[in-house]
Amino acid sequence: LAKTTQPISMDSYEGQEVNITCSHNNIATNDYITWYQQFPSQGPRFIIQGYKTKVTNEVASLFIPADRKSSTLSLPRVSLSDTAVYYCLVGEVGDYKLSFGAGTTVTVRA
Template sequence: LAKTTQPISMDSYEGQEVNITCSHNNIATNDYITWYQQFPSQGPRFIIQGYKTKVTNEVASLFIPADRKSSTLSLPRVSLSDTAVYYCLVGPGGNTPLVFGKGTRLSVIA
């Protein structure tokens, strides 16, 4: 399984753009990069998924360089409600389900 490394925590002020980078040096050719968001007392929620270059939806953008060894989740103009844990996953590795790490705890400050 491709292992991921992401910061344990980040702080940001409201209204700022937040970029969370995930390293996945041994990503495989058929692996996708997927990000989830988890609020306290809730299950994770899918945010965005990509394979290469850039993907954008109504919530976030995902930037993936050509070598695909890292990816950056970009949250535009965060608000207090974006305070959550963000997980970066890489896979699938064959028939094995994706592995959730400990994620990045984002705290948005007023």
């Protein structure tokens, strides 16, 4: 499984856009990029997955450049409730054992 590197923490204010970049230099051809979100006192939950270019859903957008060696999770107009840990994972369909690492702690302030 490809190793990922992401910032340990990020601070933001309500209404701002938060962008978290994840590096995955050894990503394989069949790998997808997946992000999970973990609120305090809860287990992580899936938020978005992509293979290339851009994916958007009601929670976030995921930008993946052509070389796929990095990806950026974008949280538009964050609120206090977006304070959470965000995990970047790389793996392919069929992978059943994932490493979540330490993630990025995003703190949103009023």
